[in-house]
Structures are given as structure tokens and as C-alpha cells.
Amino acid sequence: MSRQGLYVPRSAELVEAIExxxxxKTFVFDLLDGEPMPYNPGQFMLLTVFGAGEAPFTLCSMPGDEPRVRLTVRRYPGGRVTERLHGMEPGDYVGIRGPFGNGFPMDELRGRSVLVVAGGIGMAPQRGLIEAILNDRKDFGDLIVFYGMAGPEQMLYGDLMEQWLQRDDIDLRLTIDRPHPDWDGHVGLITTLFEGLEVDPRTTSATIVGPPVMYRFVAMECRRLGLSDEHVYVSLERRMACGVGKCGHCAIKGTYVCIDGPVFTLAKYEQLEAE
Ligand SMILES: Cc1cc2nc3c(=O)[nH]c(=O)nc-3n(C[C@H](O)[C@H](O)[C@H](O)COP(=O)(O)OP(=O)(O)OC[C@H]3O[C@@H](n4cnc5c(N)ncnc54)[C@H](O)[C@@H]3O)c2cc1C
Ligand code: FES
Known part of the structure; x- marks a missing residue:
């Protein structure tokens, strides 16, 4: 990557903000230099809202040939960057540096079945992975996707979920935490979707992205299925500043989440999180 994009933000124009x-919201930006941004699913970029600051967000769909990036961003009340971003309209400008980090290990996943477990906004990073697998569908075994959310009103990418539910090459299972009058699907925490699930642990990998509290319980279910901690991947969120391994903001026990992660095997994650 050249200095432009690595240290110097590229200018981008907001073309669509999807509620x-x-x-x-999902924000679609066009890079004004006209150059596409190739990236791996699970990588992130740093977005500058001029006058507010810079913050990391995961690239949430497969990169195309066009100079376009797509991010899904949760608004934190009082958040410097996310509040301002949510107030932006098409035609507004931001700065974008990246892509950064490792992303999901596509070469290691190739040839294996993949169990994707997404909680809440964790579907954003997982969406790019699912699209990558669907694009090269013959290169992978089964694709099972568990997506849990508090209630149906929190669902991301509703139209895409409808499309995936119609396909027979992806086994998408949705759940909400508590009963809701507009929901006739599965109800229960995401771990309840594991009931009755059988996979071949020798040929199956899992990816987990969601709130930190979910990781421990989903990890237990993965182990119960017999999956090795080396074949289960989690994506870590840490406060970041430079994104390029220079400032130390994201370091845990000498590991830099911005360059060594944010995706780690469960084995490495446990080592990093151990007291
Ligand atoms: C690698 C990586 C990828 C990420 N990908 C995404 C993504 O795709 N979409 C997305 O919406 N977010 C993502 N995040 C989180 C995102 O970076 C933060 O929400 C953002 O930095 C908040 O910036 P802010 O300036 O609005 O908030 P600040 O002004 O920095 O903080 C405002 C308040 O919100 C709290 N807060 C901020 N962020 C969080 C958080 N994540 N969890 C709980 N409380 C928080 C702060 O503690 C503070 O009280 C990612 C983070 C990392 C490290
Ligand atoms: S964010 Fe600066 S070292 Fe990782």
C-alpha cells in the first residue's frame, strides 16, 4: 500500500446511507481517486470524519472492481465519529485509510465446511466472508450461518437475509432473544441454534463475531461439536489509533490487534484474554 491510504487518508464521497x-446504518462511499480498494473479508479501515476524528470500521461486503467501500456503523450516543457520521448525507466527504489487519484466513477455510456465527452487528464483518464463500461456492463444503439478534427490529441486511433463506447452498438460521409479535421463527439465545447440529469436526471451521459475552458460550458449543481451537476464529475489537503497528494502542501482551488481527484463532484469543 502506498503512503496515500496507509498514512494519508484517501478522500471519499458518501453516495448512500441505508438505514x-x-x-x-450502512454507508456506501466512492473513493474519489477512482482506484478500487482490494481487501480480504474481515479487514478494517480507519474512517476520518473531518473535525470529529478517526475510527476503525470493518469493510462489510466483498470488494468489487469499482472504487467503492461499504461499512455498517452503529451510532454510539455521544460518540465523536459515529454520531457525526450518522448525520451525514449523500454528497458529504470523509477520509479513508486502509485496508488494515489480516481478515479471515480464506486459504485455510478453502476446502472446509464453515460455520459462521454472528451476533448483532457481528453480521457486518461476517457478511463479506459469506459473500466470498458464495462467490466461490464449489471451493467450500457446507456453509451454515447462525445469526442472532435481540429482536427482529435489529436485523441487518433484511433483503439479503431473504435471498439467502431462499438459496439451498447456504443453511441460514435466524434467532431472536425474546418472543416478538412480528416473529414466527426461532426464539432463544444464539447457542440454542446448536441444539441437534452435527458437523464433521475434522473438516469444519467456525468464525465467531459478536458481543464479547457471546464468545465464551459459542466457543463452548464449538468445542462440544469437537472443533479444534485452531479451526475456530474470532474477531477482536480494541481501541485503535494508527492502524499500522506504530502507536501501541491496540497491543495486548505484545500482540498488535491492528496488524496481527483483528481475526485470531480461538487458541490465540484465549491466550490473549487470559488474566
Ligand atoms: C477492528 C475494529 C473493527 C470495528 N468495526 C466496526 C464496524 O464494522 N461497525 C461499527 O459500528 N463499529 C465497529 N467498530 C467499533 C468502532 O470503531 C467504534 O464504535 C467507534 O470507534 C466509536 O467511535 P466514536 O468516535 O463514535 O466513539 P467515542 O467518542 O470514541 O466514544 C463514545 C462513547 O461510546 C463508547 N463506545 C465507543 N465505541 C464502543 C464500542 N465499540 N462498544 C461499546 N462502547 C463504545 C465509548 O466508551 C464512549 O463512552 C470496530 C472496532 C474495531 C477495533
Ligand atoms: S492501532 Fe497503533 S499499534 Fe495498533
Whole structure:
């Protein structure tokens, strides 16, 4: 990557802001230099809202040939960057640096079945992975996707979910935490979707992205299925500043989440999180 994009933000114009739910919007930006931004699913970029600051967000769909990036962002009340971003309209400008980090290990996942577990906004990073697998569908085994959310009003990418539910090459299972009058699907925490699930642990990998509290319980279910901690991947969120391994903001026990992660095996994650 050249200095432009690595240290110096590229200018981008907001072309669309899609309201996903009350807290989350998907922003589509066009890079004004006309150059596409190739990236791996699960990588992130740093977005500058001029006058407010810079913050990391995951690239949430497969990169195309066009100079376009797509991010789904949750608004934090009082958040410097996310509040301002949510107030932006098409035609407004931002700065974009990246892509950064490792992303999901596509070469290691190739040839294996993949169990994707997404909680809440964790579907944003997982969406790019699912699209990558669907694009090269013959290169992977089964694709099972568990997506859990508090209630139906929190769902991301509703139209896409409808399309995936119609396909027979992806086994998408949705759940909400508590019963809701507009929902006739599965109700229960995401771990309840594991009941009755059988996979071949020798040929299956799992990816987990969601709120930190979910990781421990989903990890237990993955182990119960017999999956090795080396074949289960989680994506870590840490406060970041430079994004390029220079400032130390994201370091845990000498590991830099911005360059060594944010995706780690469960084995490495446990080592990093151990007291
Ligand atoms: C690698 C990586 C990828 C990320 N990808 C995404 C993504 O795709 N979409 C997305 O919406 N967010 C993502 N995040 C989180 C995002 O970076 C933060 O929400 C953002 O930095 C908040 O910036 P702010 O300036 O609005 O908030 P600040 O002004 O920095 O903080 C405002 C308040 O909100 C709280 N807060 C801020 N962020 C969080 C958080 N994540 N969880 C809980 N409380 C928080 C702060 O503690 C503070 O009280 C990612 C983070 C990392 C490290
Ligand atoms: S964010 Fe600066 S070292 Fe990782």
C-alpha cells in the first residue's frame, strides 16, 4: 500500500446511507481517486470524519472492481465519529485509510465446511466472508450461518437475509432473544441454534463475531461439536489509533490487534484474554 491510504487518508464521497435499524446504518462511499480498494473479508479501515476524528470500521461486503467501500456503523450516543457520521448525507466527504489487519484466513477455510456465527452487528464483518464463500461456492463444503439478534427490529441486511433463506447452498438460521409479535421463527439465545447440529469436526471451521459475552458460550458449543481451537476464529475489537503497528494502542501482551488481527484463532484469543 502506498503512503496515500496507509498514512494519508484517501478522500471519499458518501453516495448512500441505508438505514438498517434505529442504531445502525450502512454507508456506501466512492473513493474519489477512482482506484478500487482490494481487501480480504474481515479487514478494517480507519474512517476520518473531518473535525470529529478517526475510527476503525470493518469493510462489510466483498470488494468489487469499482472504487467503492461499504461499512455498517452503529451510532454510539455521544460518540465523536459515529454520531457525526450518522448525520451525514449523500454528497458529504470523509477520509479513508486502509485496508488494515489480516481478515479471515480464506486459504485455510478453502476446502472446509464453515460455520459462521454472528451476533448483532457481528453480521457486518461476517457478511463479506459469506459473500466470498458464495462467490466461490464449489471451493467450500457446507456453509451454515447462525445469526442472532435481540429482536427482529435489529436485523441487518433484511433483503439479503431473504435471498439467502431462499438459496439451498447456504443453511441460514435466524434467532431472536425474546418472543416478538412480528416473529414466527426461532426464539432463544444464539447457542440454542446448536441444539441437534452435527458437523464433521475434522473438516469444519467456525468464525465467531459478536458481543464479547457471546464468545465464551459459542466457543463452548464449538468445542462440544469437537472443533479444534485452531479451526475456530474470532474477531477482536480494541481501541485503535494508527492502524499500522506504530502507536501501541491496540497491543495486548505484545500482540498488535491492528496488524496481527483483528481475526485470531480461538487458541490465540484465549491466550490473549487470559488474566
Ligand atoms: C477492528 C475494529 C473493527 C470495528 N468495526 C466496526 C464496524 O464494522 N461497525 C461499527 O459500528 N463499529 C465497529 N467498530 C467499533 C468502532 O470503531 C467504534 O464504535 C467507534 O470507534 C466509536 O467511535 P466514536 O468516535 O463514535 O466513539 P467515542 O467518542 O470514541 O466514544 C463514545 C462513547 O461510546 C463508547 N463506545 C465507543 N465505541 C464502543 C464500542 N465499540 N462498544 C461499546 N462502547 C463504545 C465509548 O466508551 C464512549 O463512552 C470496530 C472496532 C474495531 C477495533
Ligand atoms: S492501532 Fe497503533 S499499534 Fe495498533
Amino acid at each position: 438498517e435499524n434505529a442504531l445502525e
